Amino acid sequence: MTHPFRTSTAILALSLGMFGFVPAAMAETIVDFTVAEYSSKTGPFFQEVADAFQAENPDIKINIEVVPWDTLLQRLTTDVAGGSAPDISIIGTRWLLDFASQGVAEPVDSYLTPEFKSTFIDTFMAPGVIDGKTMGLPVAASARAMLVNKDLYDKAGATPPKTWDEFYEASKKLAALPDTFAFGLQGKEIETDAYFYYSLWTHGGDILKADGTSGLDSPEALEAATLYKRMIDEGLTQPSPTNYTREDIFNLFKQGKVGTVFTFPMLIPQIKAEAPDLHYEVLPFPEGKAKATYGVTDTMMMFADSDAKAEAWKFIEFAYKDEWREKFDMGEGFLPVTRNVAALDHFTKDPDVAGFAAGLPYAKFAPIIANWEEIADVTVRTMQQIYLGEVSADEGLKAAAAEINKIRGL
């Protein structure tokens, strides 16, 4: 698990240096920053921040590396294992526990001045606190919501639903339209489990019960899964959900072929750019026994073995200035994690953003537990088996719960 690229770059640099091609070394500190790629705007945005920072701090060089989300965890794993970890990185908060428990993440409490801390919204700070120590700062936040195609609803004579019963009835009307799928149901790859949690939570269930065991064998989970399965069987979803990733579902929605999808705020800028004529509305998830949405945060983390912590922190504080945060949140379509940006007109008055932000008071976060990725994978596999009809919802969920409890050591 070495880094051929870095090694070869080093050799190249060395040989160039020997021939005198490299300008005289400046006394500068290099801060390596691994950036998760949210969209094509992410890399250029952080480069702009870095350039502005370097203009003010010529002795610090910010070395930005943009890595796609799909390979980010693998990349960081190999970097850490190979002893070439960056100084700071954006990570999924769900990985933070692993990083923290292995001593890879640096607690930032000693760097965090009270005034800097007060710029953040507390709800989003909380998931980064592990055993009383702040292991990272929220860098991006989103809540999920339901998106309906208003034209299709009008055409079908359906009203956007507030409860699951209404959702089911409305879907039946929508499905009767030609060349239209009522409900876009994700069944492939990343976040297939999240699509189920939306239903699980609003039916009153939870990922883990109060005693820490899996909540998948609860009656609420069965109700949630049965509803999805019934909608597949009755032709209320697109056919064969297991062939549709999140992006595939969203593409169908942009094409105006799907009445309802569950989504994150980042879809809105995409719709505005790619399907400007689409009439949509952002609404809360249908309710069963509870109101819920999925809150997801990403974390800015500092690595424990960084040798440029002070410089890295200086850059972090710079990057959290309001002007940058505003640009980032607007560009990517995130919900703000800092108070000042959250107070901006765009985030309080825009109906789309407000629609997503409305769920924050009752948002649920993924539990911060060990082996989360594996537990999520068990859930994904089970949902796929249920959607495909390989197991009954009842059997599948019970087996999944047992497997998750075993992974949890319970």
Place this chain on the structure above:
Amino acid sequence: MANRIQKSVPMMMILPGLALAIAIIGYPIFDLGWTSMHDVSRFGKLTGFNGGENFAEVFVDPLFWESLWRTGIWTVAVVGGTLAISMPVAMILNDDFHGRGVARVIIMLPWAISLTMTAVVWRWALNGRAGLLNATLMNAGIIDQPIEWLATASTAFVVEILVGILVSIPFTTTILLGGLSSMPQDAYEAAVVDGASGWHQFRYITLPLMKPFINIAIVLNVIYVFNSLPIIWVMTEGGPANGTDILVTYLYKLAFRFGQLGKAAAISLVMFFVLLAFTMLYVALVSRNDRDDAAPEEEVKE
């Protein structure tokens, strides 16, 4: 004495190369073995010796056995299919015809594209609603409803095998073409004079003379295909419901998603030994056959 030195000189001369090979091949395997007997943190730090615990975990894991079985099907189907197609393709390309150069380039072209890119393109082409394949089939009137190729494991796996065959053809054709062009023409001429049909020429001249080339194509392809991650990973990530997982995709998930490097190391080691056993067995079989074939000739000489 001098004789002994003379004898040891060649040994001495290959020693540095041998040592290098052992270091380069041997060390990672040793490291893998060492890792597989430890508890490993998700960042590769060994946190304690646990003997065969990783292996025990692997061997009771039903997903491991399912993946192993599927790896067998995958390897046999892809390598078998590749050979079955490459052989006639190579023979056609070996014949002199107008535009042969262009035809050869077309066959070799997929080789120039990385496996991952090919897989990405196929993933798009196979998309149920927006994919080119369904659009083509529907336009041609072959199907009237789009087929969701990757929605169920059974169709997805077959499609993946076909793509696997497609990308293995250029390499295999090259090997076979090399063999065919070194074939002695007089044997064919003699056969034609004796009235041998095309099939007979193939069965009794081409095939036996091509054996060494076919064997090398089999061994190399088995090694590549057995270990090949990109096609399956890009198209289905081993899903749905782990239905297209082969050992290497399962291993990748374990190592880089779940952070279970110890268990992943154990599976890698198992994979290494499976391949080693196959290669040794195959080479042994082939050389025994060769000896059997060669034996009568030697008798004649005596």
